[in-house]
Amino acid sequence: MGAPMSPDHVDVFRASLNRCLAASGFIESFYESFVGSSDEVREKFKNTDMKRQIKMLEDSLYVLAVAAQGGQGSPARGALPGIARRHSREDLDIRPGLYDLWLSSLIETARRHDPDFTDATEAAWRNTLSAGIEYMRSHY
Numbered sequence: 001m002g003a004p005m006s007p008d009h010v011d012v013f014r015a016s017l018n019r020c021l022a023a024s025g026f027i028e029s030f031y032e033s034f035v036g037s038s039d040e041v042r043e044k045f046k047n048t049d050m051k052r053q054i055k056m057l058e059d060s061l062y063v064l065a066v067a068a069q070g071g072q073g074s075p076a077r078g079a080l081p082g083i084a085r086r087h088s089r090e091d092l093d094i095r096p097g098l099y100d101l102w103l104s105s106l107i108e109t110a111r112r113h114d115p116d117f118t119d120a121t122e123a124a125w126r127n128t129l130s131a132g133i134e135y136m137r138s139h140y
């Protein structure tokens, strides 16, 4: 984990995420892109109620931002352990490789919705989300 204080890249990520959420259809576009990225992902979401999922995805991005801040919000605390258990082989059975698709769909969608998206913004998204993704993968 990084420093206990909020690192700069988390602030850059949050600002970009807020611009994405202010643009219309960000989460819906992400979900469409992700579900369209592979038959395996589509199959996982076949019984999913989209309305519930959209709110949940939005919340979970903030969970990951908090997890990236270390200290109080380190991955071992907060909501992440429960989310990781839900995705593990005993439950939803989301294999670690699917997180690459998740992240590339998310970044590609952020690029299209954040009017100020740059390479530095992309690096901030990757840096911020990597600890939480690593946590999820290692608890498969």
Ligand code: HEM
Pocket: 040, 041, 044, 045, 047, 048, 049, 053, 056, 060, 061, 064, 083, 086, 087, 092, 094, 098, 099, 102, 132, 133, 136
């Ligand atoms: C770090 C990345 C991810 C985060 C933070 C995340 C977060 C969440 C959360 C909070 C839920 C709701 C849990 C619940 O029902 O109690 C959920 C459900 C779910 N996630 Fe993820 N997820 C991630 C990656 C993935 C990936 C890569 C897949 C691959 C297909 C996936 C598939 C699902 C499915 C199928 C559900 C259940 C949907 C339903 O209730 O029908 N997730 N996720």
